[in-house]
Structure formats: structure tokens, C-alpha cells
Amino acid sequence: MKQVKFMVQKFGTTFRSIRESKGVSLNSLSDDVVSKSMISKFENSLSDLSTQRFFHLLEKINVTPYEFQMTMNNYELSGDSKTLNALTELAMSQNVISLQRYTRKLNQKYTDSQSIFDQLNWIMAEAMLANIQEKKLADNVDLKALTNYLFSCEDWGNYELILYGNTMSVLPLETINIFSGTLFEKCSIFQGNSSLYEMYLNILLNTIELLIKREKYSLATKFISSFERQNLSEAFLLERTFIRFYKGIIMLKTGDEETGHTLTEGALAVFDFAGCDAFTDSLKQLM
Template identity: 30%
Template sequence: MEHFGETFRQLRTYKGMTLKYVTQGITSVSLLSKFERNECELTFPNFNKLLQRINVTLNEFMYIHNQYTRDNFKEFVALLRQQYTQGNVEAIKNRLNQEIENSDDLIDSRLNIIMIKSILADLTGEPVDIGDIEYLTNYLWSVEYWHDYEITLYGNSLHILPVDSVILLSKEIFNKGHLYTRLLNYRRDMYGVIFNTIRICIKKGRFDDAQYFLNMINNSKPSEQFILEKMLCKFWHGILLISSGNHEEGINICNNFLSFLQITESHGNYTLHSNYLEETIKKHEQKTH
């Protein structure tokens, strides 16, 4: 188990729990003692029970074991999101070149490269190769239940897919991810995917489909823990109003959301959404003149 024993011993002793107490009804004292000295391994079910005994989740354990850093993929995505919000095209291109140089024959290697290309395409308008689009689409449909990886991959790449594929895949998102909808971060990522879908539908003039996905979020009744997502629903409602001709009401709703971002000092989000609002207003004015 990758020498997890030393980390487990650290957590157990921090909590003041003895070997005898922790192992009761799970395993032997001698076996856990050997595990903590990295002299043997434990079965996953027993390891999980021991973590529950010391009141530490598996995610917390891995975070501590990895020296208080997230796993490589989460760090990789977090950095890409930061660079995207900053509009740092050069940094994203450098990361793409690094991934290509270090690529192998594994599926996730190619998928990660496609995801970076997709993020670049959203900033620069450069097209993504049709072969990559087909590879991504086939992979997403082939996976029966999406995990965190698939949600993240799709959420950052859906804008390069044909709009009909996006609509079909996004309508399935709660089915493909239903095993994890009670997990806060996973559900937040799912909402993020649906908001991206709404943006794509509006861009393609599919306003009824955009409204469908907005209703999907509202009907899921997000709790107060999702305050940003609830506010984003208001913003996209405003964008849809502007697009359908209710110009003044839509702008007021969107500006209320932008004020919320200013108050919370969400500078990156403020820039992204204020720019999007300006572009929407310009498009509407061009249609009416």
C-alpha cells in the first residue's frame, strides 16, 4: 500500500489512540504494528475500517500522505483553470507541449492532451483536430458511470463537440454520475458542466435547450451550500432574457450577479462574466439595428 503505514501511525498517535484500541474487532495489534513500520500490507477493507476507527476519510488520508497536496490530476486541472481565467495562452501552450513530449500510449495521456487543446481553443478560436474530437466523444459514451475524471474532462472540453452531442451527453449527466451526486465537490462540478452547456446552447442559438438545462439545475433544488451556483442561475436567466428580447430586465439581473462577484472579490469570475454580458448586449444590438 505504497508505505502508508508511517502516515497512519502519525495520525493515530496525533489522536492519542493506542494500537489495541484501533485494532479491536478489525485486525491484530501485531499486524497493524508491522504495517505502521512498512513491513507488511493490509487489505483495503481492513485499511478502510481502520481509517474509520480514527475518524479520517480516505481523501483526507491521501491529502496528508501526499504532503498536504492534491493528487497530480487535480493540481494539473487547478493550474489550467487559473491560467484560463487569467487568459494566459502562452502558459497553457507550454503545458500542452510538455504533455505531448511526455505522452505515452495510455488513454488518459491522449485525453489530457485533448483537454488542454480544448481549453486553448476556447481562448484562441483555434480548431481541434476532428480525430481528437471523435476520440473524446467515443470515450465519454463508452464509460457507463462517470467519475471525477470524466466530469472534469467533459466540462473542460464540451465546447469543441458538436452541439447535438453536447446536449445529449449533458442530459445524461445526472444518470452517468448518479452514484456521486451526494458528494459536494462532485455535484458542484456537475453544475459547472451544465452551465457550460447552457453557454454552448446560447452561442448556437438553441435557447429552448439552454432553458431546459437551466430548469434542470433549478429542479435539482441546490442547497445554500451552492450559493454561487444559485447566483449563476440568475445570471444565465438574465442572458436568456436579453437573447429573447427582454433587454432591460436581463441586464439588471446580470448586473446584480456582477455586483455579487465584486462584493466577494471574485475578480477572475467578474472579468469573465462581465465580458460575456457585454458581448451578449452587442449581439442583441446588432440584431435590432
């Protein structure tokens, strides 16, 4: 209970600090969704707010949940960084038992803190586990918290991109189409950040592969066109080779076998020559 009370206090005091720095009064924030009294009690750690009301207030002071989290943690995402690194390492090594153990740990952390970000990290771990095991998502995982958070963020940063990229496989097709289709706009404020741009490209590639696996070839072609509009330089050889392979796969599946074989075999030859055995094996399975 002490940890939960601490999180409520930290959220409230952080919100008040941001509100006051922006010169926003309590009167201007109160409306039919949240009253002045509710906001005051939240800021003074006397009560908590629902996720809906909290996101509503962030929108009114023009702060994204990601920006709020960074402010709350003094611009250090060390805890989340450690979590993301640990999840990535376990997923890459296909260490199911350790990933299950770490997922339970994240679930307990969320149970203790009731923090939205602890909840999102746990959901992400469950999604990665389901993907590795090729199983359905656990019944106790509510994806609404995930989608509500991502929909509420007008701008996406590093955390949102990683969160979406690692949970995409368990989301409905309609949601994937919306998120991936607006990805460039959501990341537009980070133009010039090479690492985020590369992550954005990788998510587009993962979207295309997922759509091909679900036999949604016309939709996959739409995202290929979106990818090609980026006019990537030759420095993005890996990404350009993936696109040629995906185009070839779609042609093979839709009847243009001659061109399809040319594109897929050419792409595989590039990966073979570069010694990218894992990529080659993965793409052959997709064929």
C-alpha cells in the same frame, strides 16, 4: 519501445487480475468481437488490443475505464492529478506559451506510451489551448477518441467530469446536449460526494453559458430548468446568482427586456458587492 511494452503488459495483467477476481472465464468473454486467443495474448503481454475491443471487454466484466485506470494505478491517480493541476494553473493564468509547451509534452508522452489516458490528457490540453486562444482545434486532434471514451463510460467520476468540462467548448452541439443532458444519471452513483456534485453543477452552468454564446436560447432554457430542479439551498448563492443572470440574458435576447434587465443587474450587483471582479467582467462581456 520499452515504455510501450510496459504499458501493454500493465494493461493486460491488470485486466486479468480484475477478470479473475470477478470469477469470469476466458470462454465466457470470447465472442464475435474478440476471441479467447486474443484475450489470452493480451493478458500475457504478447499482443495489444484495439480501443474498441478493450472497451468491449471492460463492458462485459462491468468495469468502467475510470475504475480500470484506478485499479491499474493502485487506486492512485497521482500522474493524472499532477497533469490536471498543471493544466488548470496554466489555463487560469492565461499563460499561452507555457500551455503550448506543456501540450507538446503531453503529446510526446502519448506518442511514447500509446495509452488512451495519455491521449485524453493531450486532447484536453489542446482543447483548453484552443479555448484560450479562441481558435479552432488543431487539425491533428481526433475528437473521436475523446467522445468514444466518454460514451463508453456508463458512470462518470472525477476524471470524466474534468475531461468533459475542459473539452466541452470544442465539441459539437449535439454531443454537448447528450452529455450534459445525461450528466446527473452518469454521476448518480456518487450522490453524497459534495465535490463531484459541485463539479456537476459547474458543468451545467458552463453548458448554459456556452449555449447562450451560440444563441441556442431554448436549449439553454432547458438546462436552466434542469438546474433549478436541483432545489439548491441558499448555501449555493454563487450558482443561484449565475442562474438568475443567465435567465436575464435569455430574456434580454428574446424580447423581455424589462425582466431581463432586472435579473441581470441584480446578479451583477451581488457579484460587485462580493468583490468578484473577474465574474463581473466575464458576465458583462456575455451581455
